[in-house]
Amino acid sequence: MAITYPEFLQTVTENEGEVLATVAGRAKFRAEKSRNEVRFTPLSSGKTRTVSAQGIQGYLDVFNETQSFKTTDYSKTRRHPSYVLAIIKIWLRNKQGLNPA
Secondary structure, eight states, X not given: OOOOXXXXXXXXXXXXXXXXXXXXXXXXXXXXXXXXXXXXXXXXXXXXXEEEHHHHHXXXXXXXXXXXXXXXXXXXXXXXXXXXXXXXXXXXXXXXTOXXX
């Protein structure tokens, strides 16, 4: 399955304000979209990390080609893969009609 940027943003919007888990489940965070970026705020530090629309698209391109949820497949050229992959995982579970937990 291939995810588009609008689908990614819709998933962020649908989960704004919710406490989410990273793809490995080790950290909790919140996600929110803004005009040209997505903000991820880990509960542990409260320090917001941002990823631009172009950065998100780069993740989506790799995911759509590989279907990989391994952060190491993204971390060489991308920042904050565990947050972006968590959103993709929620999208995929929703698309397949499964519980996003």
